[in-house]
Amino acid sequence: MCGFVGFVSDSGALTGSEKNNIIRKMGDLIVHRGPDGEGFYTDDTVALGFRRLSIIDLQNGAQPMTSSNGRYVITFNGEIYNYKELRSKLENEYSMKFKTESDTEVLLETIVTYGMKALSMFRGMFSFIIYDKKEKKIFGARDPFGIKPLYYTKMQGSFMFASEIKAFLAHPHFKKEVNKDALKLYLTFQYTPIAETMFKDVFKLEPGHFFIYDGEKLDVRSYFNPEYKIDKKLNENEAALKIFDAVKESVKYHKIADVEVGSFLSGGADSSFITAIARPENTFSVGFAPGFFDEGPEAAEFCENLQLKNLHKEVSAEDFFEAVPKVQYYSDEPHANLSAVPLYFLSGMAAENVKVVMSGEGADEFFGGYETYHGCTLGTVYRKIVPKPIRHIISKGIGDRDIKGLNFLKRNTDRLTESYIGQAFIMNDDDANSILKDKYKSSISFKDITRPYFEKAEMYDEVHKKMYLDMNLWLPNDILLKADKMSMANSLELRVPYLDKEVWAVSSVLPEKYLVNREVTKKTFRKSTEKILPKEWVTRKKKGFPVPLAKWLKEQKYADRFREMFKKPFAKEFFDTDILNEWLDEHCAGKRMFHRQLYTVYAFLCWYEVYFVDTDITVAYN
Known part of the structure; x- marks a missing residue:
């Protein structure tokens, strides 16, 4: 690398x-x-x-x-x-x-x-x-x-x-x-979704x-465009066997090196499957301070069963906030995926022990792993039965509450092409424009970005439509950007066995019913791991990487970091900081959840400060 x-x-x-x-x-x-x-x-x-x-x-x-x-x-x-x-x-x-x-x-x-x-x-x-x-x-x-x-x-x-x-x-x-044309879109997607x-x-x-x-x-x-050639006659057991064989072969190829190759390991099926096949000497996991999400215990248990070594890094709130400017520097562009920060620390720990690691990126996009893929058929029915004005009234009544079932109603307020942009939807067009100064407001809508992809995917079912969009936007511009930049910031090569053309050849023919149903994601992929993973790993639901920012931001010392950033002269060049402070006050008071919106702005301002204001920082980072 x-x-x-x-x-x-x-x-x-x-x-x-x-x-x-x-x-x-x-x-x-x-x-x-x-x-x-x-x-x-x-x-x-x-x-x-x-x-x-x-x-x-x-x-x-x-x-x-x-x-x-x-x-x-x-x-x-x-x-x-x-x-x-x-x-x-x-x-x-x-x-x-x-x-x-x-x-x-x-x-x-x-x-x-x-x-x-x-x-x-x-x-x-x-x-x-x-x-x-x-x-x-x-x-x-x-x-x-x-x-x-x-x-x-x-x-x-x-x-x-x-x-x-x-x-x-x-x-x-x-x-x-x-x-200027990228800023509003960044506030919606949490990354820059255009080529410029x-x-x-x-x-x-x-x-x-x-x-x-x-x-x-x-x-x-x-020279390449991901296209699905869905085989509706495919037998599921046969499909599961093909997945297993393709991933196993890909892992074999991804182990080729003249140095030791380790593996990132979470408590989920994706990285565990790779680790179980590869059997690396060293694996690496990360989590947060006690009381918050930590994949370490599951990873340690898994490695104990396989007689592998697992090294674990615990990231504190202080670690997180101190690293944000550095993470923005190494990202090149402002990037507001919270998991980039713990990934930076995880890569640093791994780099102290190995030069190369394997990781599980791509399994969700190839095999239907995101919770947002649930209920696509049911969503179509809901949108046909319930009139659009009523759906909007229901969504407005739900507000910011994060409750199972209610999230389904919010996601299906509008047609798929009007509401789905991928795995992060930070601000809609109106909210983004409301906090931007006139110079940076834009009539470009997130729909202008997603429409060309939905048009290319119009022949597919709703699950494959979403997967196609994620393959073209979310995967390269968010997931793989942070994977490359955070690992290379630490001089570590990160390899992704799922993102292999032979694995793609197998995944691209899977019908919707082998991807998700109302109970489970990555249905046939999970089945393919049964011969090598314990049952609890096969059936474990996807957790993502839940950074506890919402709780941290209610602590005064961390909320004050945001307030101090919003006071800086350059912040007022881009944003209506009065609105940002109102959002922060409401979040701290527990009235509404604004942590993702606020962090997206904060990450941009950290990026701007590093590259345009305090340029001595760029020297220090090198």
Whole structure:
């Protein structure tokens, strides 16, 4: 696992020594992604930089790496798990000779040999840049599910690209500016759901896409789109066996490394299934102070049965709040998923013991694991029987109360396409605009973001519609963003065996009845784990990662942190802080639950302070 940086500048815009100086400074800003080594390549057209975390072929495999014909140069972040098979194919069919044992060399020669179709041959997680020295073109690509990030921008005659946005700060042509169009959407989704990031004119290459830059024109294309080919005749026992075999094989591939591979472990089925198959020497768990959620006891019990070692980290409220600015820095963009903070601490603990861990991300999106997938058929019936005005009256009467049954009525107030945005719905359009200053209010609705995905998924049932939306928005922009950024902040490689193209091939044919019913989520997936997991792990309901912020925020010292942030001059540039303080007062008084809304604003302000106000902090974090 590594990180790369690079840029192409107009002819004569920068001298050779200036390029060398800039590319090294850009690399320094992502040193956490690769503390084991660095490498650079520059010529009259391009500058490439690389930071390495050595996992495979520890002695060789340095980057940037040049192809055997001398024409192409690559920088690559990720792992190609089937590189040995691809290497054998190239050796047998093209008599190719390899200089290293690295997957980087195999990736490069496969692209050189097969061109664009090579992207569908890779089994792994990746983002990479290949420079064609002859045609002076840049080719960049990102894996199908968006596990590894790739950002790019063009400013003042320089086309820049990197594994993290913060690398652009070292380039003299980079202009730092908040993207006004993204802020309101962030307040709704808790992440930036559009290709343009919170930094104006900085874009993320979307999952399953590649680009070609010829020095003037940027051509971005898709090579993968998740499509369901539902097999309604599929036998459930047969489906469960296929799931087991696919996951088992994927775990085998994800264990390939020249260093020890550990595993994150919660009390749920997802990570437990991976751990039971992989049997790593070390597992890692996290929880909160006594009286709050803690997955440690279940993890310890599970590891005791398997005779594995489990290390546990307890995160206090003080730990949490102290880490928020650092978490926002490493996230690149403001990110308000509360679980990113404990994940940062979990990754730090793991990195003290191993270089690589496996984790359970993707199982919920592939196999129907979220509670919001329950009752889709019943919801359709409810919306047909009860008139929309009555549904809205019922929803308004429920208010902020979080009560089983009532949540179903709230979720089904509007049609799916008008109400579902994924696993976090922080503020609706009116609430977001109500706290924004006029300069940042927007007529763009969350429906404008979700509509194109629902249109592509119109032929599916409601469960698959939701899963399709989550695969394209929630998974890459929230779940995988925090997984990559929090692990790499600690120089730890995080691998996700469920997000494998062969596992996807099995999950994409499952009919709705094998995903969820009124009683259980991930129905057939759970069945597939029965032969290897204890029954209580198979049947245990999904807990997520319930950070106790609602209770913490009722303590004066933590509420005061928010109040102090809202007093800062830059807070008033973006928000009506009088309304924010009213929300905070109501939350502290127990009148309404505003903790998620308030934290989303607080996380943005921490991000803004780090990147735009107290820039010395960015130096301290590196």
